[in-house]
Amino acid sequence: MDKAEKLLAEKEQDSYARWLKDATYKQLEAYSASNDPASFQAVLNAQQSGASFIKDDKGICPKACLGCDTGYISINEDGGGTSVQPVPGYPEQNCVRCRWFITGPAFLPGLVHHFNVIGYNMGETAERLMQFEKDIEQLENKKFDCEQNNQLFTEYERLVKLEKLHQQELQKNDKLANDYNATLRLIDRSIAVSKKTTESIEVDCIQLVTAGEMDDIELMITEETNKLFQLQTLCNGAEIYPETDASKATLQRSQIIDLTLAANEKKPILFTLPPELQLIAGNAWMRILINRAGSLKEAVPYLTTPYAEGRKQLAEIGFGIEFDEALKLQQQVLIPHSNNEKSKIEMLVGGL
Known part of the structure; x- marks a missing residue:
């Protein structure tokens, strides 16, 4: 939209x-x-x-x-x-x-x-749950070994803390699942x-x-199981629905885009921008890529493999080298929180 x-x-x-x-x-x-x-x-x-x-x-x-x-x-x-x-x-x-x-x-x-x-x-909650479960399992195995060998288990406090955090994430995930279904x-x-x-x-x-x-x-x-597809969908919507907190998703997408730029012999630039401009500039960058590729589904692989790994170059799909220069210029002319941010960025990168 x-x-x-x-x-x-x-x-x-x-x-x-x-x-x-x-x-x-x-x-x-x-x-x-x-x-x-x-x-x-x-x-x-x-x-x-x-x-x-x-x-x-x-x-x-x-x-x-x-x-x-x-x-x-x-x-x-x-x-x-x-x-x-x-x-x-x-x-x-x-x-x-x-x-x-x-x-x-x-x-x-x-x-x-x-x-x-x-x-x-x-998805983010599930990742935290998996990490907590992994850490708890390691500590429980260590606790069992200590009991078997009549040794003192010295990390009981950490185990209790992790179990508490795990329970909190379970409750959060349960609410999210019900919100999701509703x-x-x-x-x-x-x-x-x-x-x-x-x-x-x-x-x-x-x-x-x-x-x-x-x-x-x-x-x-x-x-959708493709993480970047999910991130782009969320970031694109966040520009239309500003009540959405897309700060983490924006950061994750910016890291992927900067990795792709670096793998394609371009200077990573998004990490130098404040979060608000990362969202707008990242969306503008993705719009260009989607236009080159024909659709979001087609564009996403260009930021995973092989383009992000450098085995192929973005130039092969007509993606010009001017984007990093445009972003440098944008840093000089844009005023953070200006109502004209989006239009100015699109003017800068629209012809790429």
Whole structure:
């Protein structure tokens, strides 16, 4: 999604918000996606009370973001009873798990980006879990050897600490997995809504569906094992959705790009930029590479093997040597946090 598509999506989301203010319960059931029917009643209550609808890139909160502390229904597995609780992660606004939250096809790009962010965070958590498990296993083996040989095990404190950290990561991973599944359910429901015959929507002349083809959305949520493909998807979305914390992903991608530059006899340059410019410049660099390659799927191998290892040169696909010079110039003319950063970078590197 580029800036123009983002503006179009915002107009569609505004149309959806206006539609919500007059929709009936039956229409909400047919043309919305939510976690609980309570969201439909919350919309109707907001219509009557005049409460404001709070919109973000994923959907709308009909309770003005004031229902997080009652946004989750917990089911007692033993007795079967239910209780009202805060949304998992509270006081964080975890909208995709909230029973008040409502969304639809107009918000699919934002939902998909959120889905990708959670997937990336799950991958990072899994790596930490694997490392903790490896360290714990080594210490437990050492502890066992000490017991067998009547020796004092002197790293008990470290073992306890690692077990505690491991448990914390397990809890974090469990929450992320549930957030991941909840987001996917909302995406699936929104896609299903978009494929319906929208008679009432046509009558009201309200645009509730997102721009583009559903095949594009479905491709974006396909599980991807290529780490760079995942990083690029996240970084590209982070430029459109600034609430995303893509600092770690940006750093990882910058390291890969700089490695590729070095392997292709160019001076690594991204590491010299502040994080904000690394994101923008890295995206601009990748756009050039994608244009040369034809698609992101085709471009990604150029940054893995053999180009990152130096067995082939980027020049072989028409990737000029001017990029590092453009970045040097960009360092001199760009003012950090300027609103014109992106356009200036694209002007500098657009002709490569």
